[in-house]
Amino acid sequence: MIVNMSERATDQEITHIIERIREAGYQPHVTRGVERTIVAAVGNGRRHEIEALQVAPGVETVVPIAQPFKLVSRQVKPERSVVNVGGVAIGGLGVVVIAGPCSVESREQLLSTAQAVKRAGATMLRGGAYKPRTSPYDFQGLGIEALKILREARDESGLPVVTEVMSTEDVDIICEHAEMLQVGARNMQNFALLRRLATINKPVLLKRGPSATVKEWLLAAEYLLAGGNNQVVLCERGIKTFETEMRNTLDLAAVALARDLSHLPVIADPSHGTGKQSLIAAVSRAAVAVGADGLMIEVHPCPERALSDGPQSLDFAGFEKVMRAIASPLRGVAVSAAPAEVA
Numbered sequence: 001m002i003v004n005m006s007e008r009a010t011d012q013e014i015t016h017i018i019e020r021i022r023e024a025g026y027q028p029h030v031t032r033g034v035e036r037t038i039v040a041a042v043g044n045g046r047r048h049e050i051e052a053l054q055v056a057p058g059v060e061t062v063v064p065i066a067q068p069f070k071l072v073s074r075q076v077k078p079e080r081s082v083v084n085v086g087g088v089a090i091g092g093l094g095v096v097v098i099a100g101p102c103s104v105e106s107r108e109q110l111l112s113t114a115q116a117v118k119r120a121g122a123t124m125l126r127g128g129a130y131k132p133r134t135s136p137y138d139f140q141g142l143g144i145e146a147l148k149i150l151r152e153a154r155d156e157s158g159l160p161v162v163t164e165v166m167s168t169e170d171v172d173i174i175c176e177h178a179e180m181l182q183v184g185a186r187n188m189q190n191f192a193l194l195r196r197l198a199t200i201n202k203p204v205l206l207k208r209g210p211s212a213t214v215k216e217w218l219l220a221a222e223y224l225l226a227g228g229n230n231q232v233v234l235c236e237r238g239i240k241t242f243e244t245e246m247r248n249t250l251d252l253a254a255v256a257l258a259r260d261l262s263h264l265p266v267i268a269d270p271s272h273g274t275g276k277q278s279l280i281a282a283v284s285r286a287a288v289a290v291g292a293d294g295l296m297i298e299v300h301p302c303p304e305r306a307l308s309d310g311p312q313s314l315d316f317a318g319f320e321k322v323m324r325a326i327a328s329p330l331r332g333v334a335v336s337a338a339p340a341e342v343a
Helices: 011-023 047-055 107-118 144-157 170-177 193-196 213-224 254-260 270-272 277-289 315-324
Strands: 004-007 027-032 037-042 059-063 083-085 088-090 098-100 124-126 161-164 181-184 206-207 232-236 266-268 294-298
Touching: 004 144, 004 315, 011 037, 011 047, 011 181, 047 059, 059 124, 083 144, 088 098, 098 315, 107 144, 107 254, 124 144, 124 254, 144 161, 144 170, 161 170, 170 181, 170 193, 181 315, 193 213, 213 254, 213 277, 254 266, 254 277, 266 277, 270 277, 270 294, 277 294, 277 315, 294 315
Parallel strands: 098 124, 098 294, 124 161, 161 181, 181 206, 206 232, 232 266, 266 294
Antiparallel strands: 004 037, 004 059, 027 037, 083 088
16 A cells, blocks of 8 residues: 655654554555655555555545555656666666676686776676576686676776676675676576565666566565665566577567566666677667666677677677667766666
8 A cells, every 4th residue: 555645744744654554564665755755555464554544644645556566666656766886877867888798707808898898888897707507517607706806897997896696695795896786587586585685785686587577577676675675776688488599589568668667777688688799789779769777788808709698799899889879869878977866
């Protein structure tokens, strides 16, 4: 349930509603907008007691939340959230571009990539330290060594770092080296990991699972917000379909739908979404056109020598071409480092 306070509601009246929601067995979540305050009653409690708040002083309306995801819903927070990652605002006016290799393979590889993507206009650096691979014989990442290289690359380039976390045991060490933690597609419904990440004071990038519905994706985000972490960015990275010519099918409609249903920023990953270098520029432009707040693109100094995801990685010249292709008068790649409202 949502309790919409009137524009003239006093702090005392708002506090009273918060206390009554707790008494009814719900957890109150307060959103203070420019004009009014919304108090959401989340959980399982005595619904009739919340409905009765319609007549309480300062209350304008009491309405049910239509979706199973509550805190993620735009009913609870009509204004779009902006997530600040090391000074980069995701969800602001510009399009954030996150670029870098699938895996950190060496110090030279990552440092050269960081400088190249920054020159081309990228605003964040990606790189895998721990890699979930389909085959146990494939390259699994350099682990802590990669995290140290990522931190060095951040210090030299000034680009905030995002890297994937696969286990609850790795959360603390990754927090020491990265500005943002990524939940990969395979872990979207790893609820133990989501609950752990809900307790940290770091932004989380939540990728959609390859067979997940948009509702399941948003419910996974709900775990993070319900646990106390509202610094969440959604990432559409392609789903499994009957198509065999691409690695995945990038669901552009899901980008628009997620932005319609949720206040969270939404970015797209055209690298995993297609698996083909030749499609990344066109799909990137399409993602921006449907409203994506950012893009995540894999870049490698020499894709043919990449230890993982070479066929979908761009070289430096290819990335520069993509950056030029996605620039537009309506939605440029410039990023404001001072968000108006930080989630």
